[in-house]
Structures are given as C-alpha cells and as structure tokens.
Amino acid sequence: MLISSGEVDRLSAISYNDQYQRAKEKQILVTSGPDYDRLKVISNRLIAQTGVFRDDTRQWKWQLTLINAPILNASCAPGGKITFYTGLIDQLNLSDDEVAAIMGHEIAHALREHGRERLSQAIAQNAVTNIALAAAGGYGSAINAANQAAQYILVLPNSRQNESEADAIGLELAARAGYNPQAAISVWQKMIKATKGKSPPEFLSTHPSGETRIEQLSELLPVVQPLYKEAVKPLGKKSS
Template sequence: MRIAVVLLLAALSTACAVNPVTGRRQLMLVSEQQAISDSKEAYVAEMTQLGQKGKLSQDKALIKRVEAITGKLVAQAIKFRPETESWEWSVKVIAEPETVNAFCMAGGRMAMYTGLIEKLDASDDEIAQVMGHEIGHALSNHTAEKMSVAMATSTGVALLGVAQRDNPLAVSAGAMAAAVAVQLPNSRTAESEADTIGIELAAKAGYDPRAAVTLWKKMAEVSGSSNFDWLSTHPAPGKRQDALAKLVPKMEPYYRDPAPRPSYTLRN
C-alpha cells in the first residue's frame, strides 16, 4: 500500500500538461487523445440509447438552428486550435424539455437539451454563448483534466465505481470515466477559462457578447423550476455576470467586424 501511495504521488507530481489555449498548467493522468477516444465511445453509446428511446429531437427546424449556430462557433474554434479541424465535430439535440443542459466532450462531440432552449426562451445569441462555452471546455482539454482529477480523488473513484456497477451503456472503463467527467462540476478556473473562450468564439462568429450576461440572468431566474443540470456541472459564483460584463467591451470589435462569418459543416 505504501509503495502504491508513493507511486501515485510520484505520478501526480509529474503528470502535468499545459492548457493549449490559456497556458495554465493542468494535472494530466489521461492524455487528450485518450480522452477523445473514450469520449467518442461514451457519446456514441449514449446517443444510440437516446435514439432507441425516441429522445433525439426530430424537429428539423430546431436541429438546423442549433447546427447553424454551432457550425459558426466551430469554425472559430479551429482558428484557436488548427489541429482540431480533424476532430469529429458534431451536435445532437436531445428532446428533454425539462432538462436545462448542454455539453461538448473531448474531440468535439456536442449535445444540447431542448429544455435549455425552451425554459430560457434562448435567443440565437444566447445559444451561441452556451455552446461557445462548452466548446471552450473542449479546446482547453477540460475533459481529460476532469478525468485525471476523478482518478486522483476518492470522490471520483467512488462515482466511477457506482457507474460501472450500473452500466446500461455497456462501455469500457475509459468511456465510463469520460461520461463521469462530464457529470462532475467544473472548477472555477475551468469555468473562467470556458467563459472567456466562449464569449470570444461567439463574438467572432457574429453573436452579441451581451447575451452572455442575459443568459446568466435567465439562468438565475428559472433555476428553481426545472432539472437544472447545467448549473450542477457549471457552478455560477455571484461575480460571474460581472466578470462577463467586463469582457463585453473587449468583444465588441469582434462582434462588429463586417467580415464574413465562416461556418464548419458538422458531421452527422
């Protein structure tokens, strides 16, 4: 046991990487490529199960709307990290009107729940802020970071153990770790990074940065009336709206730029 502890401490002391966007040092017991592989397995299994249950939206207009917004964001994301052009960027709309949630896993696989749009009566600008924020997590390698933290903490190990005992998706331990990582709360540092990246992605894609502030106002107003999963994994400290409001003037030139806004064709 002592040897195992020593080896774990040694691994933790050396398993560091640098956030590819911000330059912040991160604990990395899982490589980004491994996180992408595990996330793909978890995502495909989850979407397959949701499809079998009839929970993938068939609303063509809504799907087109989400894809159009997300495609513009991804085009900007690739400018942040050109190597991500090879990611399998895709988005699904999950038909759960009571669930306010969205995510982007390692490798660019995304989902948005209809509850987020319906409960918030979200504008295109606000949807762009949500998805830009989620893409910011992926660009910053937060999935691998959360998987690493989960592996290094008793809470994460316990959650993974429960997930493996009750595993309806029949996926590998790595995929379960990726799925658990999505469910774990983000650190304030990770949230700040995703906020900053997301509002810039959205502004450069042609979406009003002021929507980042109105989005969180709406979140606060309706958080007690629905299954607010997004707040459980995206803690919102009181100063968050103020921090986003301070970023708005810096984002305005990107938003006002008259240049064409390219779009990326998402995979099905």
C-alpha cells in the same frame, strides 16, 4: 496529466455514441426540424472559429446531438461532441445569440481539455479504478468504462478557474462567429431565474453561477465587442 488526449477523445466518443443510441431507441433524438437546423448553423459557425485557439480542431470529428427532453443542459465532450437538450432552448426561450453563448462556453471546455484534467485528477485520487484497464481491454466493457469516464469529464462541476477560462473563450468564439456576446449575460440571468423555487437546472450543477460570473463577463465584453462588430453576421437570427 495521467491520461492522454487521444484516450480521452476515444472514451468520450464511445460514451457519446452510447448516449446517441439510447436517445434513438427512446425516440427522443432530434435530427431535423427548426431547432436542429438552428443549432447546426450556430455550431458550424462557432466551430469555424475554433482554429483561433488551437490548430488541430479541423481534424476533430465534430458532432451535434439534440435530445428532446425537458432537461436544462448542454455540453461539449472532448474531441468536439456537442449535446443540447430541447428543454434548455424551450424553457429559457433562447435566442440564437444565447444558444451561441452556451455552446461557445461548452466548446471552450473541450478546447482547453478541462474534462481531461478532471479525469486525470480522479485517476490520481484512485477514484477511477477500471477506466484505464477496461479501456485497454483489460476487463469490463468499453462502454461502461467510457460512461464512467464521462461522469468525471462532464458531470462533475468545473473549477472556478476553468469556468472563467471557458467564459472568456466562449465569449470570443461567439463574437467572432457573429453572435452578440452580450447574450452571455442574459442567458446566465435566465438560468439563475430558472432556479428560483425549483431544483437547479442540470447545467448549473456543473456550472456554478452567480453574480461573480456575470460581473466578470461584463468586464470582458468591451474586449470582444470589436470582434463582434467586425464579424460577418448570420442571416435571420432568432431573437428570444
């Protein structure tokens, strides 16, 4: 890879902070209330399980941002920077299990550094010209460089292979955290339904979906069901 983990985390943190500040200025940042509290509980439970997949996540500076906007999207930037939009929760009427399915999948991308991979590819193809230079203080503002990097890290579609990997890890994270892994299937079905007659949700442009994904998830379910059975379940789960 052409860019270090530490550098990708640093750029992601700058871009994430910029997004946070802009949401705050627009007064669309949600920092309390039932939706925020729900997400906080779910994210904490998932984060607590990430050590199964790599041992340095305890040192990550995990953050959660909830933005009040009619956008069907969610992400987890490198280094543990989670973003959720209220539109995704409200329009798909997500249960806690379904929130955990999406969040687990996104966290999995961060754990496996898929964003770093895509940014490295962009650098290799000379698609990214000034990130490394600007990030090193060569020229341009650090925020612009970080936001350009974030386009490659978060906005370009993932490869099918990375999507399958994120599905498998996400499923296991959710199951271990006490969320029914079956919800990964219902949430993708809802997502596909939401695309009918409208332009596809933002989430689907970065996560191409379809029957193949649902089939693969169904095949993986029996593997993680025992983990879910053994897991301590959260109290007062919200159903859809």
